[in-house]
Amino acid sequence: AAVEAVAEQVVAQLREACATPAARLDRVAAAMEEEMRAGLREEGGSKIKMIVSYVDNLPNGSEEGLFYALDLGGTNFRVLRVQLAGKDKRVVKRESREVSIPPHLMSGSAAELFGFIASAVAKYVADEGSNKVLGGKQRELGFTFSFPVRQTSITSGTLIKWTKAFAVDDAVGEDVVAELQTAMEKQGVDMRVAALINDTVGTLAAGSYNDEDVVVGVILGTGSNAAYLEKASDIPKLEGELPKSGNMVINTEWGNFSAPCLPITEYDEALDEESLNPGEQIFEKLISGLYLGEIVRRVLLKIATQCSVFGDVDRTKLRTHFNLRTPDISAMHHDDTPDLRIVAEKLAINLKIADTTLETRKMVVEVCDIVTRRSARLAAAGIVGIMRKIGRGNPGDERKTGIAIDGGLFEHYAEFRQCLESTLAELLGEEASKSVSVNLTKDGSGLGAALIAAAHSQYA
Ligand code: ADP
Numbered sequence: 439a440a441v442e443a444v445a446e447q448v449v450a451q452l453r454e455a456c457a458t459p460a461a462r463l464d465r466v467a468a469a470m471e472e473e474m475r476a477g478l479r480e481e482g483g484s485k486i487k488m489i490v491s492y493v494d495n496l497p498n499g500s501e502e503g504l505f506y507a508l509d510l511g512g513t514n515f516r517v518l519r520v521q522l523a524g525k526d527k528r529v530v531k532r533e534s535r536e537v538s539i540p541p542h543l544m545s546g547s548a549a550e551l552f553g554f555i556a557s558a559v560a561k562y563v564a565d566e567g568s569n570k571v572l573g574g575k576q577r578e579l580g581f582t583f584s585f586p587v588r589q590t591s592i593t594s595g596t597l598i599k600w601t602k603a604f605a606v607d608d609a610v611g612e613d614v615v616a617e618l619q620t621a622m623e624k625q626g627v628d629m630r631v632a633a634l635i636n637d638t639v640g641t642l643a644a645g646s647y648n649d650e651d652v653v654v655g656v657i658l659g660t661g662s663n664a665a666y667l668e669k670a671s672d673i674p675k676l677e678g679e680l681p682k683s684g685n686m687v688i689n690t691e692w693g694n695f696s697a698p699c700l701p702i703t704e705y706d707e708a709l710d711e712e713s714l715n716p717g718e719q720i721f722e723k724l725i726s727g728l729y730l731g732e733i734v735r736r737v738l739l740k741i742a743t744q745c746s747v748f749g750d751v752d753r754t755k756l757r758t759h760f761n762l763r764t765p766d767i768s769a770m771h772h773d774d775t776p777d778l779r780i781v782a783e784k785l786a787i788n789l790k791i792a793d794t795t796l797e798t799r800k801m802v803v804e805v806c807d808i809v810t811r812r813s814a815r816l817a818a819a820g821i822v823g824i825m826r827k828i829g830r831g832n833p834g835d836e837r838k839t840g841i842a843i844d845g846g847l848f849e850h851y852a853e854f855r856q857c858l859e860s861t862l863a864e865l866l867g868e869e870a871s872k873s874v875s876v877n878l879t880k881d882g883s884g885l886g887a888a889l890i891a892a893a894h895s896q897y898a
């Protein structure tokens with residue numbers, strides 16, 4: 439019993455440190471709104487970049503024609519072809535091909551990498567068959583490039599740095615659209631890059647295509663980010679003429695948000711210090727799928743070092759970073775077997791914790807619950823911050839507000855999704871939350887890019 443009391447104390451402290459009562463979330467939303475304003479005021483005005491996407495028109499369903507998209511962000515890239523047929527018929531055809539990038543090209547030269555991509559596009563275009571662009575028009579493509587770029591227009595952006603497994607050094611500082619465009623010309627492909635976007639902006643576009651009330655797009659997957667539709671006149675740092683539409687999509691890069699009001703624990707601090715990017719992406723480290731399992735692992739390790747509820751375990755696996763992934767904690771959290779068999783399995787397989795009592799397994803589920811609830815509630819507070827910035831969700835407002843969300847965390851983790859939705863209702867109030875809808879919106883980086891290309895077509 440003394441052993442259980444020690445473990446329970448660690449969990450009680452975690453519960454306390456992760457608490458997100460409405461009053462605290464209100465401060466988080468207010469801080470998010472404040473940082474957004476600071477980031478819009480001037481370049482570098484906030485930790486969140488508030489990147490001007492140069493997307494000033496979201497698709498509304500009237501788009502027509504054949505459009506291509508290219509989705510580059512991981513070890514595979516995809517080429518898509520989408521046939522749009524206007525308001526009633528919508529997407530009448532949608533095809534895609536996935537191509538894996540040979541590892542040596544991921545750290546070679548820009549010419550080789552973009553040459554390889556362009557040749558894949560050329561092959562894909564060659565199979566166009568009866569899908570030809572009508573009337574001698576030039577083909578148009580939306581390019582989803584999920585690396586940090588500094589954009590100067592809808593069709594240009596210089597690469598700030600590579601992330602993930604890419605290290606094509608001579609591409610840094612170069613315009614990735616020009617690189618792609620040149621490479622496609624060399625391959626003899628008659629294709630114009632009509633838009634350069636990231637996956638968050640694509641999600642917003644795909645969401646708004648399905649439902650014109652959608653004004654916010656959110657990614658809750660491996661990482662987290664949000665984009666939304668802002669009034670161009672509310673962006674002091676926007677130079678030059680205001681867009682005709684009066685609107686501008688802002689890519690917030692909210693993953694880098696941080697504020698003293700965030701509930702940060704000793705586990706989060708250690709995770710951050712030992713991460714690849716210490717001090718950066720603090721909000722993302724509290725809420726996104728890459729980290730939730732890892733936070734839980736750290737809590738379980740602490741319990742194992744303080745007492746013997748897990749028995750006499752070899753802690754090698756418990757000490758191994760990322761040995762518990764978010765899909766694992768999701769499986770444990772949703773375990774509805776009477777004896778929590780799935781929890782027992784995950785603990786045994788992932789962490790070499792073989793013998794546990796039912797009480798201990800319940801305690802592990804509670805740790806998952808605490809970490810995931812904090813994540814979902816903070817994500818909801820972030821969304822409320824954006825809504826406040828654009829004056830949405832106020833009592834008496836007739837307008838509907840749609841939030842398009844993509845990402846494996848939101849899609850597959852039901853407890854997370856439900857908690858996010860109920861927290862939104864809690865923060866907005868019952869009346870206002872009736873006018874807000876949250877929708878899973880998949881394939882923003884594919885379909886969304888094609889739609890933005892259509893909305894920014896040279897023929898539109
Ligand atoms: P990405 O964000 O890398 O583009 P996804 O949107 O598919 O890719 O999200 C993948 C992430 O979603 C994984 O890294 C994981 O954190 C999370 N995830 C995937 N499956 C589940 C699951 N069953 N339960 C909880 N989270 C999951």
Ligand code: MG
Nearest residue numbers: 637659845883
């Ligand atoms: Mg993704």
